[in-house]
Amino acid sequence: GIWAESGPAPGSLSCSCPIPLTPGTLARGHDSMTWEALHLPLVLLLLASGSWAEFQEGELVWAVRQQVVSVKCPSKPLEGKYENKTWCKEISPGRCSKLVTSTRPQVMAQNPPHFIWDNPSAGFFIVIMTEITKKSSGNYWCGIDRGPEGNIHILRNISLVVTSMTTRSTFISDSDYCLSGGTFMMLFCAFLVTKILALTALLLFLAYRTQVTTNTMGVVAMAAPSPTKT
Known part of the structure; x- marks a missing residue:
């Protein structure tokens, strides 16, 4: 194995431990194109709904099978060269196998069922686990x-x-950070339908208000007395 030194920093863990190298090959399945198309709406939905948990060091997290789990990880704002972000699973004490690694900001790194969306200017990146x-x-x-x-x-x-x-x-956490795949699609579609209905209602209201205003002005004009000759 290869030994890695990780120095202490505020809000982080210090580690001096062997970490094995992994090929990092993206195992893109038949759902890859779907995730390419939906990754931005997914991130936007998570940001809007607060459907993640901000984890403390070593925090215990519960999840349900066949759900989606999202993790918000802190990072320093980008200064200089971009730093790759990674998500790994501990395979033995002090040894971690990399699952997915981002190489560019604001681009969804994919190794299904693991994904990373990094926005360095915001000071955090989001890890998504599906299936x-x-x-x-x-x-x-x-x-x-x-x-x-x-x-x-x-x-x-x-x-x-x-x-x-x-x-x-x-769930022992007060935060709702798990979302099933089917539930996500239903919520996302419901969100779009709600927006469309709200926009339609607004347009109908404006059209009705314009019509009422026009009719009122016509009645006022008809009721106005004609100028008298002196």
């Missing part, structure tokens, strides 16, 4: 990828526990 299964349980790190040597500067460390239960009492 949650029992095997998804474990410890995860999000951090800065220091290069081919395998160095990772850890920003967040969470422990994910997956359950088959679907009741809200399953």
Whole structure:
């Protein structure tokens, strides 16, 4: 294995541990094109709905099978060269296998079922996990990828526990950070339909108001007395 040094920084974990290299090949399945088309609406929906959790170091997180989990990881605003962000799963104490790594800002990094959307100017990046299964349980790190040597500067460390239960009492967190794939599509479509209906209602109201105003002006003009001759 390759040893990596990760120095301490505010809000991060310090680590001196072996981290194995992984090919990092993107395993794009038949849903890849779908994610390419939907990744921006997904991120916008997560930002609008607050459907993620901001994790503290080593926080225990619960999820339900077949749901989508999103993680908001802090990072410093971009200064100089872009720093790759990575999401990895701990395979043994001190050893982490990289799952997905971003190489450019504001471009969805994909290695289904893992995705990263990084917006350096905002001071955070979002990790998305889809197709949650029992095997998804474990410890995860999000951090800065220091290069081919395998160095990772850890920003967040969470422990994910997956359950088959679907009741809200399953979750110990007050934040709603899990969203099923089907539920996401329904909510996204409902969001679009609501916007269209609201816009249509506004246009109808404006048209009705214009018509009423025009009719009122006509009645006033007809009721006005004709000028008398003196």
